[in-house]
Structures are given as structure tokens and as C-alpha cells.
Amino acid sequence: MIRGIENYGFTNYFSNQIELINGDKDDLVPARITEVHKEMYTIIYDNIEKRARLKGSIFYNDKYSIYPAVGDFVLVNRNPYGEDIIHHVLDRKSKFSRYDSHYEKEQMVAANFDHVFIISSLNHDFNIKRIERYLSIAWESGANPAVILTKSDLVDDIEEYSLQVDNIAMGVPIFYISSVTGEGIEELKKHLKPKETIVFLGSSGVGKSSLVNALSGENVMKVNDIREDDSKGRHTTTHRQLIMLSNGTMIIDTPGMRELALWNIEDGLDTTFSEIEELSRLCRFKDCSHNKEPGCAIKKALLSGELSYDRWNNYIKLQKEARFAARKEQLNLRKKEKLSKKR
Ligand SMILES: Nc1nc2c(ncn2[C@@H]2O[C@H](COP(=O)(O)OP(=O)(O)OP(=O)(O)O)[C@@H](O)[C@H]2O)c(=O)[nH]1
């Protein structure tokens, strides 16, 4: 019945869901999202790439809040004369999302990947705390992390770095590569399997696009030669968001992942606010709400100026956002459970 979609990572996990949704009518077919544009999507199935858009009556109402992201498997109604119509987003086996405080909703960045490649360069950009932070969000995503240290041609003494990474990676594979000399590329290729999807997590300029090009052996990604720190132009370079290498491995590298990487450096609650966590351990009561309790260490630090109000407010705000996102997810889960019980 379905030809080819397995090659894009479509497994039983997804096909089992179809029976529940499709019921008797089998006019909907599975496809994978390869690009997300404003209101248009690019999907792939049967080795063809097509434009698709959402079925308005399903997606554009308040009850349905799950929108497709790059990597999602969706069910579409084929339209031989134009754009296909997306009816459903299948449950994800892994995902990266962030809470968008402006729109007050969870924003999906990438879905259904098997591996997270945490990419960091070995020069001045190297930051072990950041790699640690990326490792923890990679584990949360539901996929398996690997650490890829790039630009090995720029350092003389790799050991200085490898000791630090070994210390935090705990069983996670680590690769040292150079897209310039080709060092480590063959080793890394052995790690890539057909039908599997990899997502890249790393800050700007660490060499993600160069790595994709080195792995694919051709120039599929545009590499930026100008090192401007945050000029918007960098992020507007259009390139494919999900690409398939010649061996059948897929790579997701979207602007959204770049933002996620940034966001996690700036606002990683647990690592960046460690001094607040430490202070609150000094409160007299273990469950201190830092409001009116006597012996509150946070209050004391705020009064003495040891902790700035700005920083404290920032912390509170982020905590609220994180809680809100978690609640929202719980709600969505419950909604889904209810739906599946009805059927
Ligand atoms: N020496 C050296 N330079 C590299 C290597 N890989 C990439 N570069 C250089 O680093 C710069 C950034 O490389 P990109 O591949 O564009 O990095 P990116 O992570 O895709 O950057 P964004 O598109 O901003 O996210 C370019 O000037 C590359 O030529 C490497 O292995 N060795």
C-alpha cells in the first residue's frame, strides 16, 4: 500500500496510530514534513516532494493546538491538481520545543529524530557548561545524544578538551572532526544509519553547515563565510530544513534549532541561576516560598543587594513560563487520552 515512506523513518510506532485515526476510510496517506513556511509546508512521500497546507476546519480553531513541525509525520489528503491537505499530526516519538512567551504557547521546533548531535567547536567557542546544558535537553527530547567537537584542525592539544568532555558525557559517543581536513568524518559516517534522523544542536558558527556538506560530499548547505555575530542576514539564508544524505540518513537543521540553541544558553534555568538555587537552600524552611517566611535567605540577599531584583524577577518569570509550558503539555496529554478513549 504505502511505498517509500519507511525510508523516511516511518515505523510501526506511526503506522499503529493510523488505524485509530483513519478508521474505515483510508483516503489519508502518511507523509513527512520536510519544510515549514508561514502557512505552507513541504511534505515528502513516494519519493516526491509536494506543497501542502493545513485543513482549516481542523487546525484553525482553539481546540486543536498541535501544528506540524519539521520531521513530523502527518496524514494528508492527496490532491493531484495542487497542494495536498494535512489532516492530522501523528504522535511524536521525540521532539524539541520551546515555550513562546509572546504567543503564550508551545512552539514545536523539530520532531521524530533518533539522534541529537550536540555540536561545539574546539576553539574559543568551547564551553563545557553549555555542552552539559545541551546534553540535558537532548536527553529530555527522547532521542540519543552524541557530542561532535568541530574544527579539530585549529587546536594542538585535543586532550585538554577531551578530559573535560569525557567527564560529563558519561557513555555518550564523542567525535572529534574537522570539515577542513576531513579528520574524523569517516568515523562519524559509520555512526549514521539509513532511515534514521539526526538533529543538530549548536550555536551559530560552530560549523554545522560545513559538517552537513562534508557528510553529504556535496554542497547542500550554504556556508556563511562572514563572521557577523548576530546580524539577521545569517539566519535568513534559505536552505533545506530536512535533507537526506546519499546513504539514507536524514538531517534536520532549521533556524528554529538555532534559536533553541541560543535560548538555552541564555536562559537555562538550572545552570544559569545556580546562585539562586544555592541561596534558597539556606532558607530556614525547606518549602520556603520566599514571600513572608522568617529566615528567608532570598529576602535577605535581595535587601542586602547581594541578589539584584532584576535577576530575581527574571528567575521568577522563567520559572512561571516553564511551569505554564508543563501544565499546557499535561492538558494536551489529557485531551489526547480523552480522544483516544472515545474511539
Ligand atoms: N578551521 C575550520 N573552520 C571551519 C570548520 N568547519 C567550519 N569552519 C568555518 O567556520 C565558519 C562557520 O561555519 P558554518 O558551517 O557556516 O557554521 P554554522 O554552524 O552552520 O553557522 P550558522 O549558519 O551561523 O549556524 C565558516 O567560516 C567555516 O568555514 C573546520 O572544521 N575547521
Ligand SMILES: [Zn+2]
Ligand atoms: Zn526563602
